[in-house]
Amino acid sequence: MSELKSDPQLEIAHVLFIDIVGSSKLLTNEQSELLRGLNQIVRSTEQFRAAEAAGKLIRLPTGDGMALAFFSSPEAPVRCALEISKALQNYPKLQLRMGVHSGPVDAVVDVNDRSNIAGAGISMAQRVMDCADAGHILISKRIAEDLAQYSKWQPHLHDLGECEVKHGAKIDIVNVYTDELGNPATPDKLKQQRxxxxxxxxxxxxxxxxxxxxxxxxxxxxxxxxxxxxxxxxxxxxxxxxxxxxxxxxxxxxxxxx
Structure with missing residues (x-):
């Protein structure tokens, strides 16, 4: 009788999905310059360095940006996004939109035989980001409910309601911004849908x-x-x-x- 193999261990990742707005319209050298700037900003954030040092971070390149999967706290990707937003004040040419979600991920092997992750946690973070415009930090309702348990976060969580994404699916999103960071405007995608x-x-x-x-x-x-x-x-x-x-x-x- 053949030995049964154990199923892959289910893990919950807190994912920050980052996209450079308008990157596809730029020349190759301009895209490379912006990606280098983005990498430098992300690597300099406190949340990135702490998670990487603790072995609680997986980085995924996405062509026009990246996805950061934190395996620590749901606060980590949101704090990281705010740190990035602050650093962008010195990089006016670099326009980003960001989305955050917590969800299950699985270990996979990519086409280059390298370990990677995939799953609803990654894809849903991208869906949340797809609702955003430049400067937005949008988070899923799941993340928002966790953060809302702490009074320090409550003034910065602004419910936007439902947003229709790919394949007709609808997700509840929340806009995160402060007096100086983030984008308080309603995303264009929501305006069009309404x-x-x-x-x-x-x-x-x-x-x-x-x-x-x-x-x-x-x-x-x-x-x-x-x-x-x-x-x-x-x-x-x-x-x-x-x-x-x-x-x-x-x-x-x-x-x-x-």
């Missing part, structure tokens, strides 16, 4: 229906070389890019692209 009536966006007096385009998930030609985390990540990244640049609705369907 201007809709019954799935129809009204422009002036004429209702116009948005076009919808399906994005099929990627799969390799050889089944033995499958990397599910990479497949889903490529499809999600493509949907995000197309949605941001075209202003249309994109969603995933079963199938594959070759």
């Amino acid at each position: 201007g809709k009536t019954g799935g129809v966006e009204t422009i002036g007096s004429k209702p116009q229906r948005k076009k919808r385009i399906a994005v099929l998930p990627f799969k390799p030609l050889s089944p033995e070389n499958r990397d599910q985390a990479l497949e889903l990540g490529m499809a999600d990244a493509l949907i995000t890019k197309l949605s941001d640049q075209c202003g249309q609705w994109f969603f995933a369907l079963g199938g594959h692209i070759r």
Whole structure:
């Protein structure tokens, strides 16, 4: 009788997802310069250094930014975001949007045979960030409920309600800002959604229906070389890019692209 293998251990990560606004429209050398600046700022934050020294941090590059998975406290990614926001005051060319969520993650092996993490904790943090504009620090309701247990956080938590994200899912988000840090404005995505009536966006007096385009998930030609985390990540990244640049609705369907 073959020996049963134990399931991977479920871990909860507190994820800060960071994106450089408008990076895709820049030249390659300009993108590299901004990424170097972002790396320098992030590495200089107290929360990053403390978590890294304690072995409680995993860093994931995302092309136009990064994801930081903290395995310490739900405060850590929010404090880190505020530290980054403060440092950005000296870097006016570097415009960031940030999203935070706590959720389960799994250890995976990427296409380069390196240890990595994936799961709802990462993907939901990205969804929260997708609702943000430059300067915003948005957090999920789950994180906000934890922080709201402490009086020091309560004045800085501003409920924005529901935001519709990919595939029609809705998430409750909260805006974090102080008198000097963050962005107190309502995100443009929320303003647009609240201007809709019954799935129809009204422009002036004429209702116009948005076009919808399906994005099929990627799969390799050889089944033995499958990397599910990479497949889903490529499809999600493509949907995000197309949605941001075209202003249309994109969603995933079963199938594959070759």
